[in-house]
Amino acid sequence: MLQQIYPSVQHEYEYELNKDFHFAAAHYIPSSEAGKCQLVHGHTYYANVTVAGDKLDEAGFLINFAIIKRLIHDRFDHSLLNDDKENFDDILPERFPTTEVVARTIYELVQQHLDGMVNRPQCLQVFLRETPTSYCIYRPTRKAASNG
Numbered sequence: 001m002l003q004q005i006y007p008s009v010q011h012e013y014e015y016e017l018n019k020d021f022h023f024a025a026a027h028y029i030p031s032s033e034a035g036k037c038q039l040v041h042g043h044t045y046y047a048n049v050t051v052a053g054d055k056l057d058e059a060g061f062l063i064n065f066a067i068i069k070r071l072i073h074d075r076f077d078h079s080l081l082n083d084d085k086e087n088f089d090d091i092l093p094e095r096f097p098t099t100e101v102v103a104r105t106i107y108e109l110v111q112q113h114l115d116g117m118v119n120r121p122q123c124l125q126v127f128l129r130e131t132p133t134s135y136c137i138y139r140p141t142r143k144a145a146s147n148g
Contacts, residue, residue, distance in 0.1 A: 007127070014053070015121075017065070023045050025077065029098060031093065040080070043131065045102070049068050049123060051110070051121050057117060063117065063121055087109075100138070102136075103136045103137070125137060
């Protein structure tokens, strides 16, 4: 992931932090529309999480990079995403573990942690690459971001 260029998010925060990491996970998409992806298969996902804010915490961080990795990598690495029933579902399409939904879920997990921080940084974007040629970007709407 070195020298990977990610689309940037326009914002007026003083600080912007980007954390790259990867995790290996399997999934299946429980829909006849998914073709071969209905079968269990795996990916090495590459993610970039963009966090921004105006205030640093008591350690001088917007957020410690290790926390972002721990929130996502430790949860999803070497797992079957469909087994995470807290975040994914085999009935509701908006909760199938597609790249789009996984990217949104990463945002939600990171933002939930950020909401508990005194300096209140915001997750602005999640870039999630599923294959060398396929990726998704999730950016919360202003409405979703202000509900946090």
